[in-house]
Amino acid sequence: MDDKRNQIIEAALKRFSHFGIAKTTMSEVAEDLQLSKANLYYYFPDKFSLIEAIAYRIIDESDTTVEKAFGEAKDTLDLLFRILDMKKAYFEKYYMLTLNLHEMNINEDKWKGLAKNLFQREVDTVSRVFKQGIARHELVTFDVASTSELYVSMMRGLAMFCDRATPLALIDRDELARMFEKQKQAAAIIINGLREKE
Incomplete structure (x- = not known):
């Protein structure tokens, strides 16, 4: 670069x-x-092109952490937990930036395009996690594409509102920690439902 x-x-x-x-x-x-x-x-x-470059920089940086997690995680749920921990660390590191991105005008085509690309990157990562779980015979065979999209949508839904339906822009660090714990609970429910029965 x-x-x-x-x-x-x-x-x-x-x-x-x-x-x-x-x-x-x-x-x-x-x-x-x-x-x-x-x-x-x-x-x-323009400012948007700079914001877009920053968003992709952060994603590229996080991809390195995700790759490391793929090599170190003991199973599918551990891998999803590690990815959630990484997202929490990035959210805390770039707190103001993350909140601002949620407040941007997503009705504009350029913002819609960026949001769609970021969502697809997340879905692709989760698809890799699920495919690896199936290949290792930890998980039953299922429709990976639609389940990955559902998983990411659910995690984002949990991120939008925390305790007492507090909007994301108003949460404090304790509520942030509770939000990520809820996401981990949801991940555990999903993975336990997809596990190969012994």
């Missing part, structure tokens, strides 16, 4: 994570790097 592009992504990620997306301007990102606005717009023609 181009060094300058990489530096811009890093600077924007710091600003977005600290001040939020809405309160960060492209001019401030340029100033942080002592870069002209024209030079910044050469790499990222």
Whole structure:
């Protein structure tokens, strides 16, 4: 990756994570790097393209952690738990950025496209988990594609509301921990229902 592009992504990620997306301007990102606005717009023609690059950077970074989990997990449920722990760590690390992304205007086609791509990446990862479980004879054979999509939708549904139906944007760290515990409970129910009977 181009060094300058990489530096811009890093600077924007710091600003977005600290001040939020809405309160960060492209001019401030340029100033942080002592870069002209024209030079910044050469790499990222608008704020959305910069946000999109950051989203994919975080996903690529998390993919490395997921690959490690695939090699270390003792079984399917342990692997799903490790992935949830990784998501919790990333949510905490990029708290302000994550909350802001939930508040963006997803009615615009560009946001819909990004949301669809991120959802599909998650589904693809879960599909790999389930296929590995089937190949190891831990899980019964089932429709992996539709079950993976259902699993991701369920986990996202649990993430939208925590205790007392608190919107995600208002949760504190304790509620965040409870939310991830609920996701683990749901994962255990699903995997226990799909286990090969001995």
